[in-house]
Each structure stands twice: as C-alpha cells, then as structure tokens.
Amino acid sequence: MQEKFKILIIDDSVTIRQAIEKNLSNFPLEVVGMAGDGKTALELFRNTQPDVVTLDIxxxxxxxxxxxxxxxxxxxxxxxxxxxxxxDKATGLRAIQIGAKSYLVKPFTSEKLKAAFSRMMGIN
Amino acid sequence: MNETDLHFFIDSTVNYFEEVTGEQAITGIPYLKGKEPVVLDYSGIIGISGKRKGCVYITTTSEMLKSLANIILNDHQATIETVKDLTGEIANTISGNVREAYGSSFMISVPVVVEGRAKDIRLPEHVQTFVIPITWKEYKSFLVVCLE
Incomplete structure (x- = not known):
C-alpha cells in the first residue's frame, strides 16, 4: 500500500482551502487538518505533526x-x-530562508498547483 | 496616486480573472469617485499601510461570485458564506499581487467583507479615489483604489 503523507492546509479563505484540498486529491495525502488563522494553524501543527503543509501568509x-x-x-x-x-521577491526569499520548500503566488490554476506540489514532493 | 499606480491595479485585476477563469476581464476607463456610492452586492476591503496608506476594495454582484465559485470549486450552488469569502479573497489577491511593483513595504490587511448595497464604503476624504470598472463575461464589478 502506498504511503500517505499527512497534510495540513492553512489559509484564511475557506474557498482556497477547499480548492487546494480538491486539486491535491489525487496525491497520496491524508488531510489531518485545515486552519483559517495562524494561531489555530500552530495548534493543529503541534497536535497532528504533518509531513506537508500549505501555508498562506x-x-x-x-x-x-x-x-x-x-x-x-x-x-x-x-x-x-x-x-x-x-x-514580491523579498517575502518569497524570506520564506525560503526560513525553511519553506516552495513559494506559489495566487491566483493559481489547478495545473500550476499540482506541478509545484509534485516538484516539492519529488513526484513525477 | 498617478497613472502608473492605476496600471498596477488594472494589470493585477486582469491577471486575476485570466489565471482563475481563462477568460479576460475588460477594464473600463478609470474615473475619480464622486459622492455617489460605488457598492454592489458584496465588497471585499483591504487596508493598506506601510510606505503607502489607504485602502482598496472590489465590489461585485452575487451572480459573478457564484460563477467564479463554480469555476474554482466546481460548486454550482455556492453558499452565501462561499460568496462572501471569495469576495475577500479576490481583494486580497489583487492587492497582494501589486507588491510585485511596490515591494514588501506595501502592507495589506486581511480582508473585511461588507454585504449589501445600502451604504457606501467610507474612505479617507482628503485622498483622491479612483474607480476602475471591470467587466468579466456579462458581469460588472468595480475596483476602487484610494491611496495616499
């Protein structure tokens, strides 16, 4: 059986959270939580210890x-x-310096999200 | 605010609709906002701080938002909550994208969504406010930009 990665989806827009979940549904993922604000996101992160996170700023x-x-x-x-x-470049660079593996600018198409996610996960 | 500023917002708006829907939005000639309210069904408002100060809002119709929700989520019966949420997200995306031009000192707030056409959105009185008409498909909306 294929290993499933635990994912936490963080965005203050419920529409975007749903769109991310839907677009990534064909990847081997288990959604362990969704958060609409930073405080809840950190609580969920501590409790669920996800492998992957999508994070709004x-x-x-x-x-x-x-x-x-x-x-x-x-x-x-x-x-x-x-x-x-x-x-903006400064924010993207800052996020990567802190440890983000990927930086995707909204608005995103389904194809762009899937391609960026595949690259990050090393999935062909 | 000058013509270059307006172009940043027009480009950001056109890009939003093109990326999300694959269909271009057409922007009309911007005009200075007078005393008449510029408010449709839902308005998503973003406060701007940092080097530039002011606010940006998009105001649009329920029909346009439902049509967008259908494209983004394949949801034919978007709820009022989805429609309101999407209003804020459009405002956030258009405002956030202009940081490409202004840099990270152009600080944007989380969106506030106002429902209903009854009142105008209160804006700083001493600052010129521009209205950019937007047509996407058959739907009309307005981007209102008020920047010092």
Missing part, C-alpha cells in the same frame, strides 16, 4: 511567516509550500 492572529518560523522549530523536516498573494 496574510492571515488573522498570526501571519504565515511567524507560523513558518514556529513550525520549523517544532519539526524541521516538514515540507512547506507557501501559497500567497504576496508577489
């Missing part, structure tokens, strides 16, 4: 950069794909 409570820093302290080998509307 502009969120209530805690922003995604702070969440990313905290996640890296808890589980350094987690694969994090930042999915954000913030289309």
């Amino acid at each position: 502009t969120m209530p409570e805690l922003d995604g950069i702070t969440v990313l820093e905290e996640m890296m302290k808890i589980k350094k080998d987690v694969k994090v794909m930042v999915i954000t509307a913030l289309k």
Whole structure:
C-alpha cells in the first residue's frame, strides 16, 4: 500500500482551502487538518505533526511567516509550500530562508498547483 | 496616486480573472469617485499601510461570485458564506499581487467583507479615489483604489 503523507492546509479563505484540498486529491495525502488563522494553524501543527503543509501568509492572529518560523522549530523536516498573494521577491526569499520548500503566488490554476506540489514532493 | 499606480491595479485585476477563469476581464476607463456610492452586492476591503496608506476594495454582484465559485470549486450552488469569502479573497489577491511593483513595504490587511448595497464604503476624504470598472463575461464589478 502506498504511503500517505499527512497534510495540513492553512489559509484564511475557506474557498482556497477547499480548492487546494480538491486539486491535491489525487496525491497520496491524508488531510489531518485545515486552519483559517495562524494561531489555530500552530495548534493543529503541534497536535497532528504533518509531513506537508500549505501555508498562506496574510492571515488573522498570526501571519504565515511567524507560523513558518514556529513550525520549523517544532519539526524541521516538514515540507512547506507557501501559497500567497504576496508577489514580491523579498517575502518569497524570506520564506525560503526560513525553511519553506516552495513559494506559489495566487491566483493559481489547478495545473500550476499540482506541478509545484509534485516538484516539492519529488513526484513525477 | 498617478497613472502608473492605476496600471498596477488594472494589470493585477486582469491577471486575476485570466489565471482563475481563462477568460479576460475588460477594464473600463478609470474615473475619480464622486459622492455617489460605488457598492454592489458584496465588497471585499483591504487596508493598506506601510510606505503607502489607504485602502482598496472590489465590489461585485452575487451572480459573478457564484460563477467564479463554480469555476474554482466546481460548486454550482455556492453558499452565501462561499460568496462572501471569495469576495475577500479576490481583494486580497489583487492587492497582494501589486507588491510585485511596490515591494514588501506595501502592507495589506486581511480582508473585511461588507454585504449589501445600502451604504457606501467610507474612505479617507482628503485622498483622491479612483474607480476602475471591470467587466468579466456579462458581469460588472468595480475596483476602487484610494491611496495616499
């Protein structure tokens, strides 16, 4: 049986959370949680210890950069794909420096999301 | 705010619709907002801080949002919650994408969504506010940009 990766989906938009879940449904993933704000995201992260995270940046409570820093302290080998509307190099670079493996700018098409996710996971 | 600023927002708006739907949105000639309200069914408002200050909002119809939800989620019967959420997400994406031009000192807030056509959205009075008409498919909406 194929190994399933535990994924946590974090975005303050429920529409985007649903779109990510739907578009990644053909990957070997088990969705262990979804969060709409940074504080809940960190709680879920600590409780579920996911292998993979999709992470928004502009969120209530805690922003995604702070969440990313905290996640890296808890589980350094987690694969994090930042999915954000913030289309500037400095933020992308900062996220990668902290430990994100991928940075995808919204709006995304299904194809772009799947391709970026495949690259991050090393799936052909 | 100048013409270059307006172009950043127009490009970001056109890109949003093209990426999400594969269909181009057509933007009309921007105009200075007067005293008349520019409010349709749902409005997603983003506060801007940092080097630039002000706010950006998109106001649109329930029909357009349902049509977009259908494309994004294949959801033919989008709920009011989905429609409201999508309004905020469009505003967030259009505003966040213009950081390509302004850089990370262009700080955007989380969106606030206002429902209903009854009132205008309150904007700073001393700042010029531009309205960019948008047509996507048969649907009309407006992007309103108020930046110091």
